[in-house]
Amino acid sequence: MPEYDVVVVGAGVNGTGIARDLALRGLKVCLVEKSDFASGASGANTGMIHGGLRYLIYDIDTTKHSCLDSGYIQKIVPFLLFRIPFIMPLTLKLSLPFFETYFEVYDKYARLKRGMPHTMLGQKEIKQLVPNISNEVKYAVTTDEWGIDPQRLCLLNGLSAASAGADIRLHTEVTDFLKDPSGNIIGVRVRDKSGAQELRARMVMQATGPWLMRTSSKAGVEVKIRPGKGVHLTFDRRLLNYSLIINMVDGRMGFIMPHENATILGTTDDDYYGDPDDLRVSEDEVDYLIQGAARYLPDITKARVVRAWAGIRPTLFAWGKNEDALSRDHKVFDHEKIEGVKGIVSIAGGKLASYRLMSEEAADLIAAKLGSSAKCQTHLLPLPGGEKEVSEKELSEKYGVPQYAVHRMVYRHGSRAEEILELTRERPELKETVCRCEPVLAAELVYCMRNEWALTLTDLRNRTRLGTGMCQGTRCALKAAAVLARELDMSAKDAENSLLDFLERRWKGNRPVLQAGTLEQEELNQAAYFLVGNLHRLLAGR
Structure with missing residues (x-):
C-alpha cells in the first residue's frame, strides 16, 4: 500500500498549486484527480489573472491579494500571460468624478501587478479604439488586466510538482476516505481503470472545488459552500482589440474580451443546486449575455458564437446575499480545530488570480502539522518553461x-x-x-x-x-x-x-x-x- 505525507485531492489550480508547494518543501505528495487537470472551475473561468476591480468596494482584501499574487505569477510563468487593455464605457457625465476617484484607488493596488494607470476618454478617443461601439457611449475610463490559459497553468504546476517528486494520478477517483478507530483520516481509497487501491497519508488535502461538500461528507467533516454557475460564450475570432466592461440588464458587471485568438463574453452568476458533473447552458443564459453585450457593441448580434461553456464557483457560503455580492475571498478549513477530526484540511472560495497565495497558506498549515519547517518557494522558482526566454x-x-x-x-x-x-x-x-x-x-x-x-x-x-x-x-x-x-x-x-x-x-x-x-x-x-x-x-x- 503506497504511503505519502500528503494526498491532495483535486487537480484544479488550488490542488496543483498546493501539490507543487508541498513537493518543493520536500514532502512526499500524491495528487489525485478523477478527470484531467483543470476539469472543474479552474478550466471554466474567464482566463484572467485580474485584480478584482469590482470587489474594491465590498471585498478590498480580495483585490489586494489578487493584485499581489498576479505580480508573482507574472514572474514565475511570464510566457503564459498577456496584457488585456480594458475600457469601461460611461454614459453620464455626472458619473465621471466618482469613477475617477474609484480608479485612482484601484491604481494603487494595480501597481502590484504591473498595471497601467487609468485614463479618462472622450467619445472621439473611444471611437478610435473601438469603432463599432454604440454611439450612446460618450465617456470611458481605461484599465488593464492579464490574460492566461488556465488549463496550462494547472498543468505546469502539476509538472513542477512531479519534477519535485510528487506522484500525479489523473483519471483516478477518490471513492472513500480511510479512517482510524477514532474517525481520523489516514488516507483515501481510489479507483482507476486498473481497479481499486488504498493510499495511506499523514494528511489529506481537499481541493475539490464544486464537489467539496460531496467529498467532505464522505470524510465525515462539513464544509459549506454556495455554488455559483457562471456561463461564457466564445466567438470565432477577435471582434475587438480592447475589452469592454459592461452592465447587464440586471445591473451585473460583465465583459467582452479579446482572449488569445478569439473573443469571450461573460459572465452569469446564479446559485446552482444541480449536479456539478452534469452542467448545461440554457438558451436563456445565452440570450442574457448577448442582450447585455449588444447594448454596447450592436454588431455582436451578427457575430458567430462557436461555443457556450459553464463552470461552478465554489464560493464561500453566506445567507441573505445576492450571488453577485458574495465574497470572492477564500478559507482554509482545519478540521482538527473545527470538528476534532485529524488528518484532513480543506480549501474553498478564492480566485484564479490569488491561487498561489492560497496554496501557500494551505501548505503552511499542512507543513506545520507534519513538523516541516521548510518555507514556500513557489514565488521564487519559475514554472516549467519559464527558466529562460527563447527567440x-x-x-x-x-x-x-x-x-x-x-x-x-x-x-x-x-x-x-x-x-x-x-x-x-x-x-x-x-x-x-x-x-x-x-x-x-x-x-x-x-x-x-x-x-x-x-x-x-x-x-x-x-x-x-x-x-x-x-x-x-x-x-x-x-x-x-x-x-x-x-x-x-x-x-x-x-x-x-x-x-x-x-x-x-x-x-x-x-x-x-x-x-x-x-x-x-x-x-x-x-x-x-x-x-x-x-x-x-x-x-x-x-
Missing part, C-alpha cells in the same frame, strides 16, 4: 516551421518549445499542422502524450487548444486521432472511441448556440464524421 524567429528558422506556429507553441510551453521542435529532427512528418485554427503541430501532440499525461483527444485539447477554433474540430479531429493512435499504439476501435468522446464534448458546447454559421458548421462537422466517417456505428453500440 521565436530563431526557432522558426532553425527547425523550418512557420513562425506563427512557433509563437503559439512558445506561448503554451515557454522555453520547452525547443524540446518539442527537436522531435521533428528524427521525424520530419511531425512538422505537419494538425489544427490550422490554433495552429497545433503534430510534434506538440506527441510531446504532450510523452511528457504531459495526455491519453485522449480531450486531454490534447486541454493542453493545446486543439479543435477550439472556428471549425470546432472538423478539420483536425481525425488527423489528431491518427497521431494519438500511432503514438499510444491504440487499436482502431479505441482511437474511434476517443474521437467520438472528443466530438461529443464539442457538441455539448455547440448545442446552446446552434444558429446561423454555427449551425452550418455543425452540420458539416456531423456529415464529415458520421456520414463519411461512419462514427454512427459506434454510437449504435453504446
Whole structure:
C-alpha cells in the first residue's frame, strides 16, 4: 500500500498549486484527480489573472491579494500571460468624478501587478479604439488586466510538482476516505481503470472545488459552500482589440474580451443546486449575455458564437446575499480545530488570480502539522518553461516551421518549445499542422502524450487548444486521432472511441448556440464524421 505525507485531492489550480508547494518543501505528495487537470472551475473561468476591480468596494482584501499574487505569477510563468487593455464605457457625465476617484484607488493596488494607470476618454478617443461601439457611449475610463490559459497553468504546476517528486494520478477517483478507530483520516481509497487501491497519508488535502461538500461528507467533516454557475460564450475570432466592461440588464458587471485568438463574453452568476458533473447552458443564459453585450457593441448580434461553456464557483457560503455580492475571498478549513477530526484540511472560495497565495497558506498549515519547517518557494522558482526566454524567429528558422506556429507553441510551453521542435529532427512528418485554427503541430501532440499525461483527444485539447477554433474540430479531429493512435499504439476501435468522446464534448458546447454559421458548421462537422466517417456505428453500440 503506497504511503505519502500528503494526498491532495483535486487537480484544479488550488490542488496543483498546493501539490507543487508541498513537493518543493520536500514532502512526499500524491495528487489525485478523477478527470484531467483543470476539469472543474479552474478550466471554466474567464482566463484572467485580474485584480478584482469590482470587489474594491465590498471585498478590498480580495483585490489586494489578487493584485499581489498576479505580480508573482507574472514572474514565475511570464510566457503564459498577456496584457488585456480594458475600457469601461460611461454614459453620464455626472458619473465621471466618482469613477475617477474609484480608479485612482484601484491604481494603487494595480501597481502590484504591473498595471497601467487609468485614463479618462472622450467619445472621439473611444471611437478610435473601438469603432463599432454604440454611439450612446460618450465617456470611458481605461484599465488593464492579464490574460492566461488556465488549463496550462494547472498543468505546469502539476509538472513542477512531479519534477519535485510528487506522484500525479489523473483519471483516478477518490471513492472513500480511510479512517482510524477514532474517525481520523489516514488516507483515501481510489479507483482507476486498473481497479481499486488504498493510499495511506499523514494528511489529506481537499481541493475539490464544486464537489467539496460531496467529498467532505464522505470524510465525515462539513464544509459549506454556495455554488455559483457562471456561463461564457466564445466567438470565432477577435471582434475587438480592447475589452469592454459592461452592465447587464440586471445591473451585473460583465465583459467582452479579446482572449488569445478569439473573443469571450461573460459572465452569469446564479446559485446552482444541480449536479456539478452534469452542467448545461440554457438558451436563456445565452440570450442574457448577448442582450447585455449588444447594448454596447450592436454588431455582436451578427457575430458567430462557436461555443457556450459553464463552470461552478465554489464560493464561500453566506445567507441573505445576492450571488453577485458574495465574497470572492477564500478559507482554509482545519478540521482538527473545527470538528476534532485529524488528518484532513480543506480549501474553498478564492480566485484564479490569488491561487498561489492560497496554496501557500494551505501548505503552511499542512507543513506545520507534519513538523516541516521548510518555507514556500513557489514565488521564487519559475514554472516549467519559464527558466529562460527563447527567440521565436530563431526557432522558426532553425527547425523550418512557420513562425506563427512557433509563437503559439512558445506561448503554451515557454522555453520547452525547443524540446518539442527537436522531435521533428528524427521525424520530419511531425512538422505537419494538425489544427490550422490554433495552429497545433503534430510534434506538440506527441510531446504532450510523452511528457504531459495526455491519453485522449480531450486531454490534447486541454493542453493545446486543439479543435477550439472556428471549425470546432472538423478539420483536425481525425488527423489528431491518427497521431494519438500511432503514438499510444491504440487499436482502431479505441482511437474511434476517443474521437467520438472528443466530438461529443464539442457538441455539448455547440448545442446552446446552434444558429446561423454555427449551425452550418455543425452540420458539416456531423456529415464529415458520421456520414463519411461512419462514427454512427459506434454510437449504435453504446
